[in-house]
Amino acid sequence: MGQVASNVARCCLALLLVGATAVHTFAERRKVEIRHADFWRSLNRGDEKINRLIGNVELFHNETTMTCDSAYLYPDNRFEAFGRVVINKDTTWLFGDYMDYQGSADVGKVRGRLVTMLDGEMRLRTQFLDFNTSTNVAFFFNGGTLDNAQNLLESNQGYYYSDQKLAVFNRKVEMKNEEYRIKSDSLHYLTEQDVATFFKQTYIWHEDGFLAFRQGYYNRPNDHFFMSNHVYMMNDKQESWSDSAHYYRAQKEGEMFSNVQLYDSSQHAMALGDYAKLYEDRDLAYMTKNPVGVLFSEKPEDDTMFVKGDTLLVQRTPNTDSATMMLDSTRRYMHAFYGVKFYHPDIQGACDSLTYNAIDSLGEMFYDPILWNKENQLTADKMEIYQKNNQLDRLEMIEAGFIASLDDSVKLYYNQIKGKLIVSHFAQNDIYKVDVFGSGQTVYYLRDSLKLTGTLNVSSMDIFFYLKNRKIHKINYVSDVGSKTIPPKDINVKELTLKGFSWQQDRRPKSRYDITTRAIRPSLRQPSLAIEQPTYAITTRINGVKNAFFPPKELVQRSTRP
Numbered sequence: 001m002g003q004v005a006s007n008v009a010r011c012c013l014a015l016l017l018v019g020a021t022a023v024h025t026f027a028e029r030r031k032v033e034i035r036h037a038d039f040w041r042s043l044n045r046g047d048e049k050i051n052r053l054i055g056n057v058e059l060f061h062n063e064t065t066m067t068c069d070s071a072y073l074y075p076d077n078r079f080e081a082f083g084r085v086v087i088n089k090d091t092t093w094l095f096g097d098y099m100d101y102q103g104s105a106d107v108g109k110v111r112g113r114l115v116t117m118l119d120g121e122m123r124l125r126t127q128f129l130d131f132n133t134s135t136n137v138a139f140f141f142n143g144g145t146l147d148n149a150q151n152l153l154e155s156n157q158g159y160y161y162s163d164q165k166l167a168v169f170n171r172k173v174e175m176k177n178e179e180y181r182i183k184s185d186s187l188h189y190l191t192e193q194d195v196a197t198f199f200k201q202t203y204i205w206h207e208d209g210f211l212a213f214r215q216g217y218y219n220r221p222n223d224h225f226f227m228s229n230h231v232y233m234m235n236d237k238q239e240s241w242s243d244s245a246h247y248y249r250a251q252k253e254g255e256m257f258s259n260v261q262l263y264d265s266s267q268h269a270m271a272l273g274d275y276a277k278l279y280e281d282r283d284l285a286y287m288t289k290n291p292v293g294v295l296f297s298e299k300p301e302d303d304t305m306f307v308k309g310d311t312l313l314v315q316r317t318p319n320t321d322s323a324t325m326m327l328d329s330t331r332r333y334m335h336a337f338y339g340v341k342f343y344h345p346d347i348q349g350a351c352d353s354l355t356y357n358a359i360d361s362l363g364e365m366f367y368d369p370i371l372w373n374k375e376n377q378l379t380a381d382k383m384e385i386y387q388k389n390n391q392l393d394r395l396e397m398i399e400a401g402f403i404a405s406l407d408d409s410v411k412l413y414y415n416q417i418k419g420k421l422i423v424s425h426f427a428q429n430d431i432y433k434v435d436v437f438g439s440g441q442t443v444y445y446l447r448d449s450l451k452l453t454g455t456l457n458v459s460s461m462d463i464f465f466y467l468k469n470r471k472i473h474k475i476n477y478v479s480d481v482g483s484k485t486i487p488p489k490d491i492n493v494k495e496l497t498l499k500g501f502s503w504q505q506d507r508r509p510k511s512r513y514d515i516t517t518r519a520i521r522p523s524l525r526q527p528s529l530a531i532e533q534p535t536y537a538i539t540t541r542i543n544g545v546k547n548a549f550f551p552p553k554e555l556v557q558r559s560t561r562p
Contacts, residue, residue, distance in 0.1 A: 114548030209235030
């Protein structure tokens with residue numbers, strides 16, 4: 001036991017000696033070292049003895065070399081440097097007129113008419129800068145500006161992390177390069193990677209438009225933006241909103257996620273959904289995840305049609321029609337696919353796919369299309385809807401056209417019109433004339449002062465109906481092949497039901513909320529145009545500093561600065 005105790009004691013003594021040596025070495029390492037001075041003398045200031053260093057002074061601490069014209073060195077490992085102050089550690093250089101350096105805290109406070117920090121291509125200029133020689137972190141306040149070959153960046157205060165080549169700028173941040181002018185309140189910038197990350201409300205202006213968001217990043221080498229939290233984008237004709245978005249400027253492609261709204265004021269069109277993919281080169285956008293198209297005349301809240309489907313595609317193509325190309329050089333198409341439904345106060349519909357041409361005001365419905373206009377239900381194999389002056393002009397029902405309307409409240413009697421091709425003509429979005437071509441048939445219930453007086457059954461190659469107050473008041477037949485009137489007592493509803501009749505009111509959208517409950521965001525164009533753009537006042541002020549101590553030319557990067 002005595003030998004074990006002796007060994008333990010020796011080990012403890014050895015550890016204490018190692019610890020003492022480590023402490024002594026650490027203390028020596030932290031002591032400011034005087035490497036050179038042309039003149040050196042000691043001074044007494046009260047009870048304190050200080051050293052006065054004059055001429056080509058060189059001091060060293062924490063692997064950092066510091067030079068100046070003169071210095072006061074104090075017993076507490078502190079010194080003051082005066083005139084042409086230069087600090088260097090690894091690739092980082094710092095220049096100023098004055099420095100107060102606290103060796104015990106590893107912190108130097110550099111001041112001057114102009115304080116300049118260089119690190120590779122990065123140049124940071126301010127008048128108030130503190131730096132830590134141990135952590136290699138610098139802090140500036142009262143305004144600073146950073147630039148390199150790609151970007152100019154300024155703010156009221158910020159940090160520079162030399163090891164990570166990271167600039168952290170806060171409070172009134174402004175940035176610019178050849179493509180963008182940026183305004184934010186908090187930004188991180190990796191100088192070597194040329195990547196900026198934003199943490200608060202950010203506005204970006206470029207030659208094509210405007211961006212706004214609250215969080216995101218910009219990777220300049222990849223020309224890639226990621227934006228999140230209240231994303232808004234605007235150009236001369238379009239506006240868009242989303243919860244988050246990617247934009248690849250080089251590829252001219254973008255993706256938008258959640259609560260997406262696309263608004264094209266030139267085409268009086270809008271699209272809503274939870275995912276959108278944009279291709280600028282092809283002038284193409286498609287939307288999925290509950291997409292809805294919105295078509296309107298002048299304002300989204302007036303005379304609006306809502307269209308939904310599984311997929312929505314919007315595209316511009318060159319206009320080759322000489323009759324219209326002088327008015328508009330492009331055609332705008334909207335395509336809706338799978339399970340399509342739409343609602344307008346005067347017309348509703350459903351089909352499997354729909355195409356709308358904005359210039360020709362032509363809508364085409366395919367695969368089991370059905371329309372409702374007031375009391376009328378219209379079906380066919382295919383339908384073409386034409387508009388004029390933002391109102392319904394005519395409807396062409398191609399192959400197996402069928403128009404039905406309920407005649408009474410007990411759902412027994414239905415007026416019916418059937419033909420190979422039916423063309424309905426509209427005025428004020430109401431049907432006023434119906435042309436039936438090819439194997440025309442009709443069943444119409446006749447009334448006198450609401451009293452049922454019988455039915456009119458007509459078969460003809462072509463039939464032309466004229467309506468007044470939504471009631472037939474005149475019929476013309478071409479090649480009448482059969483017509484008869486049946487008195488009320490002989491009416492057999494089953495026999496009077498034409499082949500192909502199918503009443504489908506359960507499919508009819510009752511309001512725009514049957515299409516979507518999403519709210520439409522109002523335009524932000526005017527408020528966005530009113531936002532003050534960056535002025536770069538700090539950079540202007542610092543550029544105007546005269547007679548400042550500048551770093552030697554051989555240290556200044558020769559790259560062109562913005």
